Amino acid sequence: MLEASKINKSFNGTQVLTDISLEVDSGKILCIVGPSGAGKTTLLRIITGLEQADSGSFKIDGQPFDPDSNNTSNALIGVVFQDFRLFPHLSVLENITLAPELVLKESRTKAQAKAKDILSQLDLADKADIYPFQLSGGQKQRVAIARALALDPKILCYDEPTSALDPGLRQSVETLILRLKSQGMTQIVVTHDMTFAQNIADKILEVKPAQEL
Amino acid sequence: MNGILKYSTEILPSLLQGTKLTLGLFVITLVLSLPIGALVSLGLRSRFKPLQWLLNFYVWLMRGTPLLLQLIFIFYGLPVLHIYFERFSAAIFAFVLNYAAYFAEIFRGGFQSVDKGQFEAARVLRLTYPQTIRKIVLPQVTKIVLPSVGNEVINLVKDSSLVYVIGLGDLLRAGNIAMTRDVTLVPLLMVGAIYLALTALFTFLLRKVEQHYSYYR
Numbered sequence: 496m497l498e499a500s501k502i503n504k505s506f507n508g509t510q511v512l513t514d515i516s517l518e519v520d521s522g523k524i525l526c527i528v529g530p531s532g533a534g535k536t537t538l539l540r541i542i543t544g545l546e547q548a549d550s551g552s553f554k555i556d557g558q559p560f561d562p563d564s565n566n567t568s569n570a571l572i573g574v575v576f577q578d579f580r581l582f583p584h585l586s587v588l589e590n591i592t593l594a595p596e597l598v599l600k601e602s603r604t605k606a607q608a609k610a611k612d613i614l615s616q617l618d619l620a621d622k623a624d625i626y627p628f629q630l631s632g633g634q635k636q637r638v639a640i641a642r643a644l645a646l647d648p649k650i651l652c653y654d655e656p657t658s659a660l661d662p663g664l665r666q667s668v669e670t671l672i673l674r675l676k677s678q679g680m681t682q683i684v685v686t687h688d689m690t691f692a693q694n695i696a697d698k699i700l701e702v703k704p705a706q707e708l
Numbered sequence: 709m710n711g712i713l714k715y716s717t718e719i720l721p722s723l724l725q726g727t728k729l730t731l732g733l734f735v736i737t738l739v740l741s742l743p744i745g746a747l748v749s750l751g752l753r754s755r756f757k758p759l760q761w762l763l764n765f766y767v768w769l770m771r772g773t774p775l776l777l778q779l780i781f782i783f784y785g786l787p788v789l790h791i792y793f794e795r796f797s798a799a800i801f802a803f804v805l806n807y808a809a810y811f812a813e814i815f816r817g818g819f820q821s822v823d824k825g826q827f828e829a830a831r832v833l834r835l836t837y838p839q840t841i842r843k844i845v846l847p848q849v850t851k852i853v854l855p856s857v858g859n860e861v862i863n864l865v866k867d868s869s870l871v872y873v874i875g876l877g878d879l880l881r882a883g884n885i886a887m888t889r890d891v892t893l894v895p896l897l898m899v900g901a902i903y904l905a906l907t908a909l910f911t912f913l914l915r916k917v918e919q920h921y922s923y924y925r
């Protein structure tokens with residue numbers, strides 16, 4: 496379970512997040528919704544350690560936790576970026592095995608076996624040896640999910656998983672997220688798409704745009 | 709015609725001797741200035757301001773003054789301050805200093821054009837900074853900078869003839885000696901042909917390397 500309490504964040508004197516608290520139970524899905532500019536991405540970046548909160552605290556399973564120093568081999572939170580951010584010079588398989596090999600110090604054989612297993616679960620078994628530029632948007636996203644899953648995270652975060660895809664693909668993202676849920680994955684999904692949120696969420700957190708100070 | 713051919717074969721060994729020096733200078737300069745340039749470009753991005761200023765000054769100085777002046781300064785100027793270089797070392801020193809600055813500038817541009825998102829993606833995957841540079845950034849920078857580095861490599865082949873001025877027996881000097889001694893244009897034409905052959909060879913090799921990196925976009 497992840498708990499955040501009283502998260503505050505401002506950029507150059509402009510308050511973006513004010514006393515935001517949230518809670519996600521293990522195996523559940525939290526959707527973070529709100530209008531553009533409300534600070535959804537900022538909140539997700541704080542949870543994933545890419546941005547530092549001005550104040551506030553985090554707990555994972557009751558233990559205090561600092562997302563910013565999350566830079567250990569103890570991979571707790573995985574991220575699927577809005578624009579995927581695959582490594583263009585690495586094949587699909589290498590994108591996935593890179594961190595397990597370098598960070599978890601897994602052997603190449605083990606990392607590859609695990610990666611192939613994840614890939615086939617995501618219907619990407621035949622894509623292992625090609626490069627990101629050869630993938631469709633939906634495939635890129637699934638590779639990004641596979642890359643995050645390979646580190647065995649406790650929580651998987653997504654920023655606008657439907658925004659870079661064809662509208663028709665929304666359904667398959669829903670299915671995938673719900674399937675990961677059925678496997679026990681805790682997930683946090685940022686979206687501005689209310690229908691999508693209602694379809695998948697156990698809980699919805701609305702972030703409202705803050706007033707200027 | 710036969711005379712020219714015979715003459716050519718006579719002076720060829722001395723020209724090849726000069727070519728050897730030219731190539732030696734070329735290879736040593738590249739082997740040293742490429743990694744130094746990469747390090748300098750990382751330093752140019754450092755958050756430690758004094759280092760940034762110092763390196764910016766160095767790059768500015770090297771790119772803003774002629775290599776010929778730098779060469780003369782190191783070999784003829786520094787002895788005034790009782791700093792002495794042997795001819796070939798002076799040449800290497802000047803060329804490495806100069807080319808490392810150009811490469812640093814090229815790499816700086818290369819680093820800048822790697823998407824910031826790549827660093828963040830590496831970060832959330834818990835890669836360390838050195839791992840990120842080695843596995844994610846450098847391979848992408850290499851592809852980006854290859855065409856510009858290639859230009860400098862070709863320039864270096866030709867710039868190497870500047871060592872003429874400090875009395876090193878490079879390819880150009882070998883040709884010039886033969887020309888003044890025998891009063892004929894043939895040596896200079898042969899020198900030109902050898903330079904052309906060298907630049908053609910390196911252009912070909914560079915294209916091969918670029919092809920190697922074309923497997924992704």
Ligand SMILES: Nc1ncnc2c1ncn2[C@@H]1O[C@H](COP(=O)(O)OP(=O)(O)OP(=O)(O)O)[C@@H](O)[C@H]1O
Nearest residue numbers: 506507511529530531532533534535536537538687
């Ligand atoms: N690094 C930054 N520096 C300064 N301001 C920032 C920075 N990052 C975000 N902001 C500001 O914070 C506010 C919230 O941005 P954020 O990207 O979190 O919104 P969002 O809810 O994700 O919006 P969208 O739905 O458009 O993605 C915006 O006003 C934005 O300009």
Ligand SMILES: [Mg+2]
Nearest residue numbers: 535536537654
């Ligand atoms: Mg956003």
